[in-house]
Amino acid sequence: MISVNSEKLGSWLKKNLFSTPLNSFISIILITVIFKVSVPFIQWLLVDSVWTGTAADCRQANGACLAFIREKATFILFGFYPREILWRPIVSVILFIGMIWYSKEPHRWNKRLLWRWLKLTLLIALLMKGGIFGFEAVEIEKWGGLPLTLMLSFIGILFSYPLGIFLALGRRSEMPIIKGFCVIYIELIRGVPLISLLFMASVMLPFFLPDGLILPKLIRAQVAIIIFMAAYMSEVIRGGLASIPKGQYEAADGLGLTYWQKMTLIILPQALKVVIPPTVNTMIGMFKDTSLVLIIALFDLLMTTKSALKDASWLGFSVEAYLFVAVIYFIFCFSMGKYSRRLEVEFNRGVRS
Amino acid sequence: MIELKNINKWYGDFHVLRNVNLKVEKGERIVICGPSGSGKSTMIRCINRLEEHQEGELTVDGILLNNNLKNINKIREEVGMVFQHFNLFPHLTILDNLTLAPIWVKKVPKELAEKEALEYLDRVQIADQANKYPGQLSGGQQQRVAIARSLCMKPKIMLFDEPTSALDPEMVKEVLDVMTDLAKEGMTMLCVTHEMGFAKEVADRVVFMDAGQIVEENNPDEFFSNPQHERSKEFLSQIL
Numbered sequence: 390m391i392s393v394n395s396e397k398l399g400s401w402l403k404k405n406l407f408s409t410p411l412n413s414f415i416s417i418i419l420i421t422v423i424f425k426v427s428v429p430f431i432q433w434l435l436v437d438s439v440w441t442g443t444a445a446d447c448r449q450a451n452g453a454c455l456a457f458i459r460e461k462a463t464f465i466l467f468g469f470y471p472r473e474i475l476w477r478p479i480v481s482v483i484l485f486i487g488m489i490w491y492s493k494e495p496h497r498w499n500k501r502l503l504w505r506w507l508k509l510t511l512l513i514a515l516l517m518k519g520g521i522f523g524f525e526a527v528e529i530e531k532w533g534g535l536p537l538t539l540m541l542s543f544i545g546i547l548f549s550y551p552l553g554i555f556l557a558l559g560r561r562s563e564m565p566i567i568k569g570f571c572v573i574y575i576e577l578i579r580g581v582p583l584i585s586l587l588f589m590a591s592v593m594l595p596f597f598l599p600d601g602l603i604l605p606k607l608i609r610a611q612v613a614i615i616i617f618m619a620a621y622m623s624e625v626i627r628g629g630l631a632s633i634p635k636g637q638y639e640a641a642d643g644l645g646l647t648y649w650q651k652m653t654l655i656i657l658p659q660a661l662k663v664v665i666p667p668t669v670n671t672m673i674g675m676f677k678d679t680s681l682v683l684i685i686a687l688f689d690l691l692m693t694t695k696s697a698l699k700d701a702s703w704l705g706f707s708v709e710a711y712l713f714v715a716v717i718y719f720i721f722c723f724s725m726g727k728y729s730r731r732l733e734v735e736f737n738r739g740v741r742s
Numbered sequence: 743m744i745e746l747k748n749i750n751k752w753y754g755d756f757h758v759l760r761n762v763n764l765k766v767e768k769g770e771r772i773v774i775c776g777p778s779g780s781g782k783s784t785m786i787r788c789i790n791r792l793e794e795h796q797e798g799e800l801t802v803d804g805i806l807l808n809n810n811l812k813n814i815n816k817i818r819e820e821v822g823m824v825f826q827h828f829n830l831f832p833h834l835t836i837l838d839n840l841t842l843a844p845i846w847v848k849k850v851p852k853e854l855a856e857k858e859a860l861e862y863l864d865r866v867q868i869a870d871q872a873n874k875y876p877g878q879l880s881g882g883q884q885q886r887v888a889i890a891r892s893l894c895m896k897p898k899i900m901l902f903d904e905p906t907s908a909l910d911p912e913m914v915k916e917v918l919d920v921m922t923d924l925a926k927e928g929m930t931m932l933c934v935t936h937e938m939g940f941a942k943e944v945a946d947r948v949v950f951m952d953a954g955q956i957v958e959e960n961n962p963d964e965f966f967s968n969p970q971h972e973r974s975k976e977f978l979s980q981i982l
Contacts, residue, residue: 639792640829644843644895645818654842659833 444703457706458713461697465713468533468688474525478536481513485539493728495735506547529605533688535717537607541679541689545614546672552615553622554661558652560627571623578620583681586613591685610682618675625667629660662736669729673722690714743768743899743930744789749798751784758784759795760954768898771931773941773962776951777977782934785951786901789932790821803898819847822892826904828884830876836863836887837872840894848895855894862890866920882913886920893924900924902933936981942966950974 406416437452440459447454458465467478488509492502517536520526559571578586590613591606598604633656641651661668683692694714698707744766751759758781766772774782787793788800791807791814800807802817831839840859844850850858863869866886868879876884885905892900902921906914918940925931925944935941941948941962948965950958950973958971969975 634827634829636825636827636829637831640823640825640831642792643790643818643821643823643825644891645815645847646843647815647847650846654846655831659831662833 444706447706453709453712454706455709457703457709460703461700461710462713464534464697465690465693465710466534468537468693469531470533470536471525471527471531474519474527477516477519477524477527478532478534481516482536482539484509484513484516485536485543489543495732510544529607532607534693535690537682537688538679538690541611541614541682542676544611545618545675545679548615549618549622549675550668552619553626554657556619556623557626557630560623561630575620575623578617579624583614583617583678584684586617587682587685589613606685607687610685610687614675614679614682618671621671621675622668625664625671626660628667629662629664630656632663633660662733665729665733665736669725673725676722676725677718690717743770743803744932745799745801746785746788747799749785749788749795749800751781751788751793751795751797758954759788762798762954762956764949764956764959766899766930766932769928769930770946771925771929771944772933772947772949773945774932774934774949774951775936775938775941775977776957780951781954782951783903786903786932786934789899789901790818790823792823819895820898822895822897822900824885824888824892824900824902824905826908828876828881828888828908830884830888830891832876835873835875836868836879839876839887840891843891844894859890859894862893863887865893865923866890880913881909882916885909885913885917889917889920889924899930899932902931902935904934904936906935906937938966938981950977952977 407413432452434453437450438455439447439450439452440455442456444454444457447456463472463475467475470478488506491497492506515521515524517532518527518529556571556575559567560575562568562571587610590609594609595603637655637659638651641655646654680689680691682689683695686692688696691714694710697703698710744764746762746764749759749762750757762781762785764772764785774786776782784793788795789802789807803820805813805817805820807813807817830836831842834842837856837859840862841852841855844855844858845852860869860872863872866889868883868886868890871879871883871887876887879887889900889905905921906917909917914937918937921931921933921940922944931944933940933945945962948958948960948962949956950960950965950969950971952973958965958969958974960970965974966978969978
């Protein structure tokens with residue numbers, strides 16, 4: 390049994406790594422590099438690392454200071470949310486991820502799901518904010534960490550996607566006013582960095598709001614992110630619309646479908662499918678870009694990490710801290726990418742063209 | 743049934759349709775032929791407003807075709823169109839391709855729409871493919887589905903825009919057979935085609951177009967055996 394396996398391994402190696410002298414040479418170099426890098430890393434992370442103790446213990450050791458992560462994880466993940474009622478953001482995040490998990494099956498995409506999302510959003514807002522049903526109120530300013538990052542990015546995606554669809558349709562519209570508005574919107578928003586939009590939302594927007602209407606900074610940042618994402622999303626979707634042959638439009642017209650019937654039943658289902666990879670690409674980019682809200686002092690995941698690093702008694706463990714958030718970001722981004730590949734396969738089933 | 747009066751159309755500076763006059767009675771079968779670029783496709787595409795004419799008056803079944811969306815939609819409900827490249831909806835099954843317009847445009851209940859769709863599929867002899875996707879069918883099958891899709895809207899008029907010219911030769915006959923059957927049932931048809939055999943067999947009239955104008959209108963026997971116009975003679979000598 391073992392001999393068969395080693396034989397298989399041998400032929401696999403020969404075929405994939407050592408097929409030609411040049412390939413063998415490259416393989417040997419790469420294997421050496423991987424070995425040289427990963428062995429010290431594993432040594433640092435797992436063997437020499439300090440799992441419990443104080444900063445002083447960490448400084449004596451050569452390895453990673455995981456005690457720092459243990460100490461600061463709560464703050465990095467949840468910011469200044471009151472410690473006694475931490476279960477509320479935890480439950481919120483779990484509910485949220487659970488709902489995403491539930492929503493990932495295309496056969497569940499209907500109006501009911503939309504309603505469930507609305508209800509869940511309300512429930513999460515209630516859990517986070519409190520103030521009724523005997524829940525202690527927590528000011529929005531104290532929200533932070535993972536719930537904030539998830540909220541900014543996923544609510545951003547949730548709203549910017551349909552908005553992007555309308556903008557893309559508008560930009561291809563034959564009505565000059567609608568078309569002009571969409572072109573100006575998209576070009577204007579794409580023409581400025583997200584940071585400047587966030588600044589505007591945090592500093593300038595309050596001047597334009599009617600007296601007495603005070604929107605929390607978080608909400609203003611959320612709006613800025615939605616506005617920004619929508620411009621990018623619309624260009625991706627416009628690419629999809631342009632890829633649909635003219636004949637599809639004509640066939641729909643010829644059958645007497647109205648504009649909205651034509652778009653929702655014929656054109657968009659095909660166009661959105663074509664642009665799944667760039668759409669998810671944009672979403673992943675936006676997910677990471679939400680960390681820019683730290684510029685207006687919102688405590689998203691990256692900002693809480695930075696603040697954790699400023700703790701005077703735990704100075705000097707930035708590698709561990711950034712590695713920790715990197716892993717969290719990676720888990721979400723990687724899942725999105727993997728999910729998009731699955732969707733592509735699913736939507737192409739049965740369709741050969 | 744259809745009347746075109748002094749229709750003119752330009753693409754920029756290019757004059758595609760020049761004073762086109764054509765009258766089609768109920769139940770008439772018209773074959774339109776002519777060299778490429780002569781405006782024959784453009785003309786029939788004007789009838790259901792896939793193209794817009796700039797001058798002249800076009801009425802379909804008594805409805806004046808103008809910029810009024812209501813009129814356009816009414817006309818489109820009465821006029822079925824079959825395209826050169828079938829233009830089936832690739833993301834829907836054959837059955838859904840057929841039932842979509844009846845359900846959404848005519849508000850036919852789903853069960854009824856499906857029942858009727860299957861009958862039409864049966865008529866074009868592909869009822870067994872109802873749950874497949876367009877991409878899984880041959881060109882000839884796809885074009886027959888496209889015809890059935892139009893018929894599901896119970897049109898009074900059918901327009902065919904070179905329905906067989908994108909097909910492999912061995913599939914042309916199956917599509918023409920369906921069209922011939924349709925003609926025999928008394929459907930009003932306008933067909934842009936170079937299938938002269940089909941024209942001889944079913945057409946009441948052949949319309950020959952050149953450079954945006956109707957050059958000759960004649961019954962098929964006369965047209966093929968004794969064309970009147972120089973341009974028609976030249977055209978026929980090249981294709982026959």
